[in-house]
Amino acid sequence: MAENYLEPIVLERADPWIYKHTDGYYYFTGSKPGYQEIELRRAKTLKGLADGEVKVIWTAHAEGPMSELIWAPEIHFIQGKWYIYFAAADHGEVRNDQHHHRMFAIENANEDPFEGEWVEKGQIKTQFESFSLDATVFEHRNRLYYIWAQADPNIPGNSNLYLSEMENPWTLKGKQILLSIPYYEWEKIGFKVNEAPAALIRNGKVIITYSASATDENYVMGLLWADEDSDLLNGYSWHKLKEPVFSSSEQNSLYGPGHNSFTVDEEGKQEILVYHARPEINDYSNPLENPNRHAYVQPFTWDKNGLPDFGEPGAVKG
Numbered sequence: 563m564a565e566n567y568l569e570p571i572v573l574e575r576a577d578p579w580i581y582k583h584t585d586g587y588y589y590f591t592g593s594k595p596g597y598q599e600i601e602l603r604r605a606k607t608l609k610g611l612a613d614g615e616v617k618v619i620w621t622a623h624a625e626g627p628m629s630e631l632i633w634a635p636e637i638h639f640i641q642g643k644w645y646i647y648f649a650a651a652d653h654g655e656v657r658n659d660q661h662h663h664r665m666f667a668i669e670n671a672n673e674d675p676f677e678g679e680w681v682e683k684g685q686i687k688t689q690f691e692s693f694s695l696d697a698t699v700f701e702h703r704n705r706l707y708y709i710w711a712q713a714d715p716n717i718p719g720n721s722n723l724y725l726s727e728m729e730n731p732w733t734l735k736g737k738q739i740l741l742s743i744p745y746y747e748w749e750k751i752g753f754k755v756n757e758a759p760a761a762l763i764r765n766g767k768v769i770i771t772y773s774a775s776a777t778d779e780n781y782v783m784g785l786l787w788a789d790e791d792s793d794l795l796n797g798y799s800w801h802k803l804k805e806p807v808f809s810s811s812e813q814n815s816l817y818g819p820g821h822n823s824f825t826v827d828e829e830g831k832q833e834i835l836v837y838h839a840r841p842e843i844n845d846y847s848n849p850l851e852n853p854n855r856h857a858y859v860q861p862f863t864w865d866k867n868g869l870p871d872f873g874e875p876g877a878v879k880g
Contacts (some may be wrong), residue, residue, distance in 0.1 A: 568814055568876045570856035571611050572603070576777075576838045577634040577696075577758065577821040578857035580608070588825065589675065590614070591635045591646065592838070595853040598622045600635045600646060600668075602675060607828055608859055619680050620646070620668055627652045627664055627685070634696050634758070634821065637675065640706065640731045644670040646680070649695035662693040665710060667732040683732035688712060688724065695721070696821075699728070700761035702768060707794065708734055709741065709770065711757035719744050719754030723772055723786075727795065739797050742786055744774060748806050749784065752776025756784070758821040765868030766790050771807070773820035777855075778844040781818035783808035783837075787869065807872055808837070814876030816858070817843055825859075832861045839875055 572578065575592035582588050587604040590611045594601050599621045605614030623629045628650040635648040649663040665686045672678025686708070688694060694712035701707070706728040711721040723742040729735035744754040758773040770786040785803045792799035810817040822837040838855040845852070858875065865871045 567858065567860040568816070570858050571608055572857040573612075574853045574855070575857045576855035578836050578838055579634075579636040579823045580611075580825045580834075580836045580859075581637050581639065581823075582825050583639060588614075589637050590857075591637050592857060593633050593635070597631045597633060600632060600648060602637065602646075604676070608825075608834070615676065617676050619670075619675070622650065625653060628666060628682075629653050631663065633663065636698055636823070638699055638731075640699065640701070642671075643731070644672070644675040645683075645699075645731050647686075647697045647699065649697070663695045664691075665694050665697045669731070686710075686732055686734065688726070688734065689738050690714070693721065696757045696759065698759050698761060699731070700763070700768075702763060702790070702794065706731065707761075709759040709761065711755075711759070714740075717743060719750075721755050721757050723756045723759055723770075725794065737795060739795055741770070741797070741800060742772065742784075742802060745802075746784075746804065748782055748809075749774035751780040752778065760823050762824050762870070763790060764870075765864065767868055768794060769869065771822055771870075773822070774806070776849065777818060777820075778849040779810050779817035779840065781820045782806035782810075783820050783822060783872070785869065803869075807870070808835075808875070810839075811875040811877070814874065815841055816875035817841070818849075818855070819858075819875045827861070833870075834859050835862050835870075835872055837875070 578592040590603045603614045603616040605611045631651040633649045651663045667683040668680045692713045697710040725741045726734040726738035762769045767787045785807045788799040816839040819839040825834045862872045
């Protein structure tokens, strides 16, 4: 477990995703500067990820819809196979909707994801074609769900959150629901954004964290939740907190925290928030071109309502 929560565990890795497998390894992936490949790393400890085993397992195509801006890969182990979900864009002189991001999946049937072959399963199709990214999956009561961010041309803004059940780990089925739109002012600074969902099922609730606003120091995390016994595909089942749950800490010099995931400590006792943040206020005109988003971890606790209490970036809780 990292003793100093002000120190990143992996440098220059935005959108960090950590999954602890039954083999005792933490598997880590995230957006790599240059955005042209997916890198997987693993270690037996969280701190060990900094110098752990590393392998590039997939590289962007030379052309076509999976040729550039490879963003936010996540690794999951589902139904006995490994899957990585990510977003990719097409080359284009003008970054318009036809050349912007769509969502894809790759699969590896080998017991060891550092071995075997990663097979492309293609684009994950939603009910309309538009800019889409930041997909995650979770299983609840023997059903597999997919949550993602997508632009709806009929809703002003950059991206909303959607939810659908899955037929298999690369195909959606049935209806998809609009889960959240950027509504509060803290979700609309710079850009109107809801993105980067992550799921946690605890205390009788299905909890979804997400990130909002531009990817500079205004980036923050929000939270949605539903009762675990409710119909998750009924929009009325979901509740949205009015205030952000994790935001910049000037005191600890950690700015724009977000695009999180969840894991546990080495003993399996303490729950851990994984997130990226910047060590200073962004000074690039385009914050996505600034590689100083690093991966951090810190423990968190629970409030009296059964919802996570993340505190502030760099603060030790629990």
